[in-house]
Amino acid sequence: MNRPIRVLIAKPGLDGHDRGAKVIARALRDAGMEVIYTGLRQTPEQIVATAVQEDVDVVGMSILSGAHNHLFPRVAELLKEQGVDDVLIIGGGVIPDDDIQGLKEAGIKEIFTPGTETSKMIEFIKNNVRR
Amino acid sequence: MYDKEKLSHIKEARQQWEENVLAKTLKKAPESKEEFKTVSGSAVNRLYTPEDIADIDYENEIGYPGQYPFTRGYQPTMYRGKPWTMRMYAGFATAEESNERYKYLVSQGSTGLSVAFDLPTQIGYDSDHPLAQGEVGKVGVAIDSLKDMEILFDGIPLDKVSTSMTINAPAAVLLAMYIAVAEKQGVTPDKLRGTIQNDILKEYIARGTYIFPTEPSMRLITNIFEYCSKEVPKWNTISISGYHIREAGSTAAQEVGFTLADGIAYVDAAIKAGLDVDTFAPRLSFFFNSHNDLFEEVAKFRAARRLWAKIMKDRFKAKDEKSMMLKFHTQTAGCTLTAQQPDNNIIRVAMQALAAVLGGTQSLHTNSRDEALALPTTDSVTIALRTQQIIASETGVTNTVDPLAGSYYIEAKTKEIEEEAMKYITKIDELGGAARAIDLGYIQKEISDSAYKYQMEIESLDRIVVGVNKYQVEEEPPKGLLKVDPVVGEMQKKKIEDTKAQRNNALVNEKLESLRKACEGTENVMPFILDAVREYATLGEICGVMREVFGEYEQAVLL
Numbered sequence: 001m002n003r004p005i006r007v008l009i010a011k012p013g014l015d016g017h018d019r020g021a022k023v024i025a026r027a028l029r030d031a032g033m034e035v036i037y038t039g040l041r042q043t044p045e046q047i048v049a050t051a052v053q054e055d056v057d058v059v060g061m062s063i064l065s066g067a068h069n070h071l072f073p074r075v076a077e078l079l080k081e082q083g084v085d086d087v088l089i090i091g092g093g094v095i096p097d098d099d100i101q102g103l104k105e106a107g108i109k110e111i112f113t114p115g116t117e118t119s120k121m122i123e124f125i126k127n128n129v130r131r
Numbered sequence: 132m133y134d135k136e137k138l139s140h141i142k143e144a145r146q147q148w149e150e151n152v153l154a155k156t157l158k159k160a161p162e163s164k165e166e167f168k169t170v171s172g173s174a175v176n177r178l179y180t181p182e183d184i185a186d187i188d189y190e191n192e193i194g195y196p197g198q199y200p201f202t203r204g205y206q207p208t209m210y211r212g213k214p215w216t217m218r219m220y221a222g223f224a225t226a227e228e229s230n231e232r233y234k235y236l237v238s239q240g241s242t243g244l245s246v247a248f249d250l251p252t253q254i255g256y257d258s259d260h261p262l263a264q265g266e267v268g269k270v271g272v273a274i275d276s277l278k279d280m281e282i283l284f285d286g287i288p289l290d291k292v293s294t295s296m297t298i299n300a301p302a303a304v305l306l307a308m309y310i311a312v313a314e315k316q317g318v319t320p321d322k323l324r325g326t327i328q329n330d331i332l333k334e335y336i337a338r339g340t341y342i343f344p345t346e347p348s349m350r351l352i353t354n355i356f357e358y359c360s361k362e363v364p365k366w367n368t369i370s371i372s373g374y375h376i377r378e379a380g381s382t383a384a385q386e387v388g389f390t391l392a393d394g395i396a397y398v399d400a401a402i403k404a405g406l407d408v409d410t411f412a413p414r415l416s417f418f419f420n421s422h423n424d425l426f427e428e429v430a431k432f433r434a435a436r437r438l439w440a441k442i443m444k445d446r447f448k449a450k451d452e453k454s455m456m457l458k459f460h461t462q463t464a465g466c467t468l469t470a471q472q473p474d475n476n477i478i479r480v481a482m483q484a485l486a487a488v489l490g491g492t493q494s495l496h497t498n499s500r501d502e503a504l505a506l507p508t509t510d511s512v513t514i515a516l517r518t519q520q521i522i523a524s525e526t527g528v529t530n531t532v533d534p535l536a537g538s539y540y541i542e543a544k545t546k547e548i549e550e551e552a553m554k555y556i557t558k559i560d561e562l563g564g565a566a567r568a569i570d571l572g573y574i575q576k577e578i579s580d581s582a583y584k585y586q587m588e589i590e591s592l593d594r595i596v597v598g599v600n601k602y603q604v605e606e607e608p609p610k611g612l613l614k615v616d617p618v619v620g621e622m623q624k625k626k627i628e629d630t631k632a633q634r635n636n637a638l639v640n641e642k643l644e645s646l647r648k649a650c651e652g653t654e655n656v657m658p659f660i661l662d663a664v665r666e667y668a669t670l671g672e673i674c675g676v677m678r679e680v681f682g683e684y685e686q687a688v689l690l
Contacts, residue, residue, distance in 0.1 A: 014250035014266050016339015019379045019466070022579050023586045025690050039688035040339050041254075043262070065250055066505075066615065070265025096505055097608035114470040114503045115599045117590050 005129050007058040010038040010047045012075065015065035020092065024060065027118035028125070033058075044074040052082055057129050063093040068103065076107030086130045092116070132189055133181055141181050153177075170424035171382035172584070173547065179539035187542055192437065196491075196532045198452075200440035202433050202545070203533040204491040205456040210529035216494035217519045218295060218460065222247035222272035223506050224619045226282035229272040233287060235509065239516055243494060244287070244325075245295040247271030248305070253340040255301045255674025258623035268619035270506070271297075275623060276669045278630050280308040281315065290318040294325035295370070295460065295494075300342035302329040303351050304673050307661040310363065314665075326367035326416055326460070329355060332393040333372045335569045335684065337379040337578065342674060345566045347681035351656065352397060353404040356411040358657035367416040369397060370460060373435075376574075377420035378466045380582020383431040384548045386420060388555025389565075389574050391439055395556070396565040398447055408447050412454030421483040421490075422464040428483070429535050430544035432459070432490025438549050442556075461487035462496040468503045472598035473609060476500040481518050488522055489535055495519055505612040572689045579689075627669060634667040642666050643676050650680040 009025045011018055018040060029035045036054050038047060051059050059079070061072060072091050079087060091103065092112040100111045109128060112121055133141070167175040176183075187193065194200060197207030206212065219241050222229045233244050248271040251263035257275045258267045267273050274280055284294075289312065298305045306327050310320050331348040334341040343351070352369065359368045373381075373390035381389065394415065401411050419435065421428050439457040443449040463483035468476045477500050484497050497515040499507030507515070523529055535541045555577075562568040569575070588594040595601045642663040649659040663673055 014254055014256075014262065014340075015270075016334070016337075017378075018339065019579075019582050022690060023380075023583050026579075026583050027586070029690070035690070037688060037690050039686050041262075065266060066269035067265035069617075094503065094505065096612055096614075098612075115596075117600075118586065119590060 005033045005058060005125060006054065006056040007033050007035050007060060007125070008038065008047070008051050008054060008056040009035060010042055010050070010059060010061045010075075011040050011063075012042050012044060012047060012061050012071040013063055013065060013067040014041055015063055015067070016040055017064040018062070020064075021062040024062070024092070024118055024121060028122060031122045033125070044071055044078055047075050048078040048082060051079065051087060052084060056087065057131055058088045058090065058125055061089075061091045063091070063095075066094070068093060068095050069099055072103055072108050073106035080107070088125065088129050090121075090124070132184055132187055138182065138185055145180055145182065169383070169427040170422055171384065171427060173382070173384070173427075173551075179543055181539060183539050183543040184546075187546060192546075193536060193542070199444065199455055200437045201456055202437040203536055205436065205458050205493070207532075209491060209532040210488070210523070211532070214523045214529060215488065215492055216243040216293065217241050217516060217523075218243035218245045218494045218496055219512060219516055220245040220247050220297065220462065220496045221512070223270075223613070224268040224272065224615050225622060226272055226274065226279040230283050230285055230287070232509075236512070236516070237287070237292070239513060240520060241516060243293045243295065245496060246283070246297065248296070248298055249273045250340065252305075252670060253298060253300070255304075255342050255670060255678070257627055257669050257671030258620060259627055260671055264620065267623050268615050273619065273623045274305065274308070274670060275627050276630050276667050277308050277311050277664055278626065278667060280305075280312050284312050288318070289313045289316055290322040292324075295328075296325065297328050299328050299331055299334050299338075299340055300348065301670060301674050302327040303355055303657055303660050304664065304670055306355065306363075306366075307657065307664040310661060311664050320363045321365070323363055324365045326370050327355070328372060328418070329369040330372045330393065332396060332565050332569060333375055333390070335686070336376060336389065336574050338372075338375040341684045341686070343677065343681040344684045345570075347650075347677075348684070349397075349400045349566070350404075353401045353406065354655045354657055356401050356414070357404070357406060358655055359414065360406075360410045366414065368411065368414045370416050370418045371397065372418040374418050374420045374462055376578060377422060377464065379578045380466075380585055381578045382581050383422070383424070383427050384551035385555060385577060385581065387431060387435045387438065387548060388552035388559075389578075390417065390419070391435065391442065391552065392556050392559040392565045392568070394439065395442065395446070398443075399564065402447070408443075408449050409451040409454050412443060412447070412449055413451060413456075417457055417459040419459050419461050419492075420464050421461050421487040423467050423479065423483065425482060425486045425489075426535075426540060427544060427548075428486035429490045430541055431548050432461075432487070432492065433533075433536075433541070433545045434548040434552065435459070436491070437545070438552055458493045460494045460496070461490075461492040463487070463498045465498055465502050468498060468500070469596060469599050470503040471603065471606065473500045473504060475598055476502070477514055477518070480515060481522070484518055484522055485526075485528065488528055491533060501609070501612060504609055506615070508611060508613045570687065572687050575687075575689055630667050630669070639663070639666045639668045639672070643668055643672060646673065647676050647680060650677055
């Protein structure tokens, strides 16, 4: 299949820090992917609805407020409920190491913490995208 | 600054030095890069000489501290009189825990309080609102009603401290709660000192905790200006913030330009609402970032002071010199801190704090080393506070006013940043003012372009970040980070239930209805909010009424 990888970059919760999300969205676009950015204050329900509607291959979420344990797994759960099982879910932000294992078990394939190069993320997406 | 003859000698001597001395060295040992740039990406010359400041008029452009155009400081004796206010931004979990942290900070020599609220509070939702789930108490303290505010300031005499509150969209409500707590302590509003951030435009631009659309938001702000000029005269009614604009990725000149453009919009709105400029302008305050490039930052603070003084005098015809003085709080740049080798952040913060002091800040928050990982622990906060105390007590930089003035480099950079910032202001004027420029996405686009460029420079190693793209080591995950117990959300819900059971609900509804009518009309809403707060109406109830009347802001999503 030759279509470009489609990515949804989402900001779940009330957090307004979107510098990282925007930089990553642009880097992925420059790497040839099609990127949709949700803007701020998205509920897990809104994110999943957009992901389904836009038929994306990847959902990337960013949270710096500490609400990741509540919101990331909820998105994974809702996607599953919708019967979507082939979307790559990744996350990033200020996320303590102690929380990463739990998030991975909840279906978040990888967590990118501060200082990660966008090139690493691009490589990860290319290697792990499932459709 | 020099007469023509002197200047031509200097020029000749410089040319000779270039031919005879410099050329030889460059031939033997070329410089390490072709271009040298500040953190903001503007060019830095090898050497600055009197030629670079020849067209700066000392008396009109630099002058004396405490006197127009305030380039050298807003006050004549600066830190010889008293040091800046050491104001550590803090707040997490419940009012009880935050109150404990404030008392600790004061006991350690902190001289002002600075309250961080959690996101639901900042966006006007009670802790039991569905959108608040997972966010309660996370990035600051959860305040749902006057009850929480009473606990937050328990044992802290409000006539003795100055308190800064990082609150914007619901600033009127939190200020009303503060006034109500003071009343209970027997402190009248005219004795209260502090600041509310109350800067909605930068929320639309960069920080994201907006609620209402632009027009009613500007009304709330001017209502606060008017109310405080009469009732709470020592209160700084707004803290016009470049901090978050810089954190979002802007350059130093953009930080000054966009912040002052926001300032112009507030002054315009207040004048349009019928206020005389000199009644409210002396209580405007500013908030800047202190980033990594020491000299660029010092120049930035000086440029901001000079440019604001000119704007207030020339554009707004202010007559009171206090209206022209740019007073500012500074926070070191959170975005420069790394999750890698976090102890290195102590050094970064120290140098950024030094820049703020050399730039003449009125108050300062120093970030803690663990900011890129979590909220700071008590140990980390103590080091950050000690950093300020070392600068104030040991380095000697406070002994003289504006010590870097007259440096060819600093003065040239100050002028350059002032001019560049003015270009942004002119552009924003052409677009129809800051609010319009935000609706068009102009300011956001400029900032995100700068942010993207910055990141790409890091990835291409044009920009070195120690521990991140150079000098890396294998590290164990950091231990002992602060964690907010998720049970906080449940505790807050219980508190709201109790408050609602204990208060006079009929009276609350009556007060909320009066507020609704005031919002629908043109009266100043502050007294109505205060009435509702006193009866323990919750933040969510009050903001809920205002949401119904005013509607909600819709962000333009741009990439």
